Ligand SMILES: O=P(O)(O)OC[C@H]1O[C@H](OP(=O)(O)OP(=O)(O)O)[C@H](O)[C@@H]1O
Protein backbone atom coordinates (compact mmCIF):
# COMPACT_ATOMS: atom_id res chain seq x y z
CA UNK A 150 0.00 0.00 0.00
CA UNK A 151 1.46 3.37 -0.93
CA UNK A 152 1.60 5.99 1.79
CA UNK A 153 0.41 9.56 1.30
CA UNK A 154 3.26 11.50 2.89
CA UNK A 155 1.34 14.77 2.57
CA UNK A 156 -1.31 13.21 4.80
CA UNK A 157 1.35 12.00 7.25
CA UNK A 158 2.81 15.56 7.44
CA UNK A 159 -0.65 17.11 7.77
CA UNK A 160 -1.48 14.80 10.70
CA UNK A 161 1.50 16.17 12.59
CA UNK A 162 0.67 19.80 11.72
CA UNK A 163 -2.88 19.39 13.05
CA UNK A 164 -2.07 17.29 16.13
CA UNK A 165 -2.28 18.51 19.72
CA UNK A 166 0.93 18.25 21.74
CA UNK A 167 -0.01 16.65 25.07
CA UNK A 168 3.53 16.37 26.51
CA UNK A 169 6.67 18.09 25.26
CA UNK A 170 10.18 16.64 25.20
CA UNK A 171 11.25 18.13 28.55
CA UNK A 172 8.16 16.81 30.36
CA UNK A 173 8.73 13.35 28.93
CA UNK A 174 12.46 13.29 29.68
CA UNK A 175 11.72 14.33 33.29
CA UNK A 176 9.18 11.50 33.59
CA UNK A 177 11.67 8.98 32.17
CA UNK A 178 14.35 10.08 34.64
CA UNK A 179 11.88 9.64 37.53
CA UNK A 180 10.96 6.17 36.25
CA UNK A 181 14.63 5.25 36.00
CA UNK A 182 15.15 6.30 39.61
CA UNK A 183 12.20 4.20 40.86
CA UNK A 184 13.30 1.17 38.82
CA UNK A 185 16.85 1.48 40.14
CA UNK A 186 15.59 1.58 43.74
CA UNK A 187 13.61 -1.60 43.19
CA UNK A 188 15.74 -3.69 40.81
CA UNK A 189 19.40 -2.67 41.29
CA UNK A 190 20.33 -5.92 43.04
CA UNK A 191 18.13 -8.33 41.06
CA UNK A 192 20.22 -8.88 37.87
CA UNK A 193 17.08 -8.39 35.72
CA UNK A 194 16.42 -9.40 32.16
CA UNK A 195 14.94 -6.31 30.49
CA UNK A 196 12.71 -6.75 27.45
CA UNK A 197 11.79 -3.97 25.06
CA UNK A 198 8.39 -4.64 23.42
CA UNK A 199 8.99 -3.81 19.76
CA UNK A 200 8.16 -1.66 17.94
CA UNK A 201 6.60 0.92 20.22
CA UNK A 202 8.94 0.28 23.16
CA UNK A 203 12.02 1.23 21.15
CA UNK A 204 12.37 4.86 22.23
CA UNK A 205 11.34 4.56 25.88
CA UNK A 206 13.52 1.48 26.39
CA UNK A 207 16.63 3.10 24.95
CA UNK A 208 16.17 6.23 27.02
CA UNK A 209 15.21 4.40 30.21
CA UNK A 210 18.22 2.08 30.01
CA UNK A 211 20.59 5.02 30.38
CA UNK A 212 18.92 5.83 33.73
CA UNK A 213 19.45 2.28 34.97
CA UNK A 214 23.11 2.19 36.00
CA UNK A 215 23.31 -1.32 37.47
CA UNK A 216 23.98 -4.80 36.07
CA UNK A 217 21.21 -5.98 33.74
CA UNK A 218 20.73 -7.80 30.44
CA UNK A 219 18.70 -6.08 27.71
CA UNK A 220 16.82 -7.81 24.92
CA UNK A 221 13.52 -7.54 23.07
CA UNK A 222 10.28 -9.27 22.24
CA UNK A 223 7.98 -8.34 19.37
CA UNK A 224 4.24 -8.53 19.81
CA UNK A 225 1.62 -6.49 18.01
CA UNK A 226 -2.16 -6.19 17.99
CA UNK A 227 -2.87 -2.85 16.30
CA UNK A 228 -0.94 -3.30 12.98
CA UNK A 229 -1.20 0.37 11.88
CA UNK A 230 -4.90 0.48 12.89
CA UNK A 231 -6.46 2.82 15.44
CA UNK A 232 -8.09 -0.04 17.37
CA UNK A 233 -6.57 -3.27 18.64
CA UNK A 234 -7.20 -6.84 17.48
CA UNK A 235 -5.76 -10.27 18.27
CA UNK A 236 -2.23 -10.27 19.71
CA UNK A 237 0.34 -11.62 17.26
CA UNK A 238 3.69 -12.77 18.62
CA UNK A 239 6.41 -12.01 16.07
CA UNK A 240 9.42 -12.72 18.32
CA UNK A 241 9.27 -14.44 21.71
CA UNK A 242 12.14 -14.15 24.23
CA UNK A 243 15.17 -15.93 22.84
CA UNK A 244 16.94 -16.60 26.16
CA UNK A 245 15.80 -18.62 29.18
CA UNK A 246 13.81 -16.56 31.67
CA UNK A 247 13.40 -19.35 34.21
CA UNK A 248 14.11 -18.05 37.71
CA UNK A 249 14.91 -14.53 36.45
CA UNK A 250 13.51 -11.16 37.40
CA UNK A 251 12.00 -9.80 34.18
CA UNK A 252 11.24 -6.16 33.39
CA UNK A 253 9.03 -5.55 30.36
CA UNK A 254 9.16 -2.04 28.88
CA UNK A 255 6.55 -0.72 26.47
CA UNK A 256 5.39 2.66 25.23
CA UNK A 257 1.73 2.47 26.32
CA UNK A 258 -0.68 0.60 28.50
CA UNK A 259 -3.94 1.19 26.67
CA UNK A 260 -6.38 -1.71 27.20
CA UNK A 261 -3.48 -3.78 28.52
CA UNK A 262 -4.02 -6.97 26.50
CA UNK A 263 -0.50 -6.77 25.09
CA UNK A 264 1.24 -6.47 28.46
CA UNK A 265 -1.06 -9.05 30.05
CA UNK A 266 -0.20 -11.62 27.37
CA UNK A 267 3.54 -10.98 27.71
CA UNK A 268 3.33 -11.20 31.53
CA UNK A 269 1.43 -14.52 31.24
CA UNK A 270 4.04 -15.88 28.83
CA UNK A 271 6.95 -14.93 31.13
CA UNK A 272 5.22 -16.51 34.14
CA UNK A 273 4.51 -19.71 32.20
CA UNK A 274 8.21 -19.83 31.27
CA UNK A 275 9.08 -19.75 34.98
CA UNK A 276 10.23 -16.16 35.58
CA UNK A 277 10.80 -15.52 39.31
CA UNK A 278 9.08 -12.16 39.05
CA UNK A 279 7.69 -10.06 36.21
CA UNK A 280 7.52 -6.26 36.38
CA UNK A 281 6.29 -3.79 33.79
CA UNK A 282 7.19 -0.23 32.85
CA UNK A 283 5.28 1.97 30.42
CA UNK A 284 5.83 5.53 29.29
CA UNK A 285 2.11 6.33 29.22
CA UNK A 286 -1.06 4.88 30.76
CA UNK A 287 -4.27 5.82 28.98
CA UNK A 288 -7.14 6.85 31.27
CA UNK A 289 -10.38 4.94 30.52
CA UNK A 290 -12.44 2.05 31.91
CA UNK A 291 -11.72 -0.49 29.14
CA UNK A 292 -8.70 -2.17 30.77
CA UNK A 293 -8.25 -5.92 30.20
CA UNK A 294 -8.57 -6.33 33.99
CA UNK A 295 -10.11 -3.81 36.37
CA UNK A 296 -7.39 -1.72 37.99
CA UNK A 297 -4.67 -2.99 35.63
CA UNK A 298 -1.54 -0.85 36.12
CA UNK A 299 2.12 -1.13 35.22
CA UNK A 300 4.62 -1.31 38.09
CA UNK A 301 6.28 1.84 36.74
CA UNK A 302 4.36 4.49 34.78
CA UNK A 303 5.80 7.69 33.32
CA UNK A 304 2.73 9.75 32.41
CA UNK A 305 -1.04 9.46 32.35
CA UNK A 306 -2.74 10.37 29.14
CA UNK A 307 -6.27 11.23 28.09
CA UNK A 308 -8.36 8.78 26.09
CA UNK A 309 -7.27 9.83 22.58
CA UNK A 310 -5.20 8.20 19.84
CA UNK A 311 -1.63 9.34 20.45
CA UNK A 312 1.70 9.16 18.66
CA UNK A 313 5.35 10.14 19.17
CA UNK A 314 8.15 8.80 21.41
CA UNK A 315 7.80 5.33 19.92
CA UNK A 316 4.04 5.41 19.29
CA UNK A 317 3.11 5.46 15.62
CA UNK A 318 0.51 6.91 13.35
CA UNK A 319 0.19 4.45 10.42
CA UNK A 320 3.79 3.38 11.02
CA UNK A 321 5.06 6.99 11.04
CA UNK A 322 6.05 9.58 13.67
CA UNK A 323 7.50 7.11 16.19
CA UNK A 324 10.41 9.58 15.97
CA UNK A 325 8.34 12.62 17.06
CA UNK A 326 9.99 14.25 20.10
CA UNK A 327 6.76 14.83 22.00
CA UNK A 328 3.50 12.97 22.61
CA UNK A 329 0.79 14.14 20.24
CA UNK A 330 -2.92 13.40 19.96
CA UNK A 331 -4.52 12.86 16.58
CA UNK A 332 -6.97 15.60 15.61
CA UNK A 333 -10.53 14.42 16.21
CA UNK A 334 -9.59 11.18 18.02
O1 LIG B 1 -2.65 -2.01 25.90
P1 LIG B 1 -3.03 -2.46 24.51
O2 LIG B 1 -4.42 -2.02 24.15
O3 LIG B 1 -2.80 -3.91 24.27
O4 LIG B 1 -2.10 -1.63 23.49
C1 LIG B 1 -0.76 -1.38 23.75
C2 LIG B 1 0.13 -1.91 22.65
O5 LIG B 1 -0.25 -1.33 21.39
C3 LIG B 1 0.90 -0.85 20.73
O6 LIG B 1 1.49 -1.86 19.97
P2 LIG B 1 1.02 -2.20 18.49
O7 LIG B 1 0.21 -3.44 18.50
O8 LIG B 1 0.43 -0.98 17.86
O9 LIG B 1 2.40 -2.52 17.79
P3 LIG B 1 3.67 -1.53 17.66
O10 LIG B 1 4.35 -1.56 19.01
O11 LIG B 1 4.52 -2.16 16.61
O12 LIG B 1 3.18 -0.17 17.32
C4 LIG B 1 1.82 -0.46 21.87
O13 LIG B 1 3.18 -0.43 21.44
C5 LIG B 1 1.57 -1.51 22.91
O14 LIG B 1 2.43 -2.63 22.75
Ligand SMILES: Nc1nc2[nH]cnc2c(=O)[nH]1
Pocket residue numbers: 227257259260309310311312316317318
Ligand atom coordinates in the same frame (compact mmCIF):
# COMPACT_ATOMS: atom_id res chain seq x y z
N1 LIG C 1 0.12 4.82 18.33
C1 LIG C 1 -0.70 4.31 19.24
N2 LIG C 1 -0.68 2.99 19.49
C2 LIG C 1 -1.52 2.55 20.46
N3 LIG C 1 -1.68 1.29 20.91
C3 LIG C 1 -2.63 1.34 21.84
N4 LIG C 1 -3.09 2.60 22.01
C4 LIG C 1 -2.39 3.37 21.15
C5 LIG C 1 -2.42 4.77 20.87
O1 LIG C 1 -3.14 5.60 21.43
N5 LIG C 1 -1.54 5.17 19.90
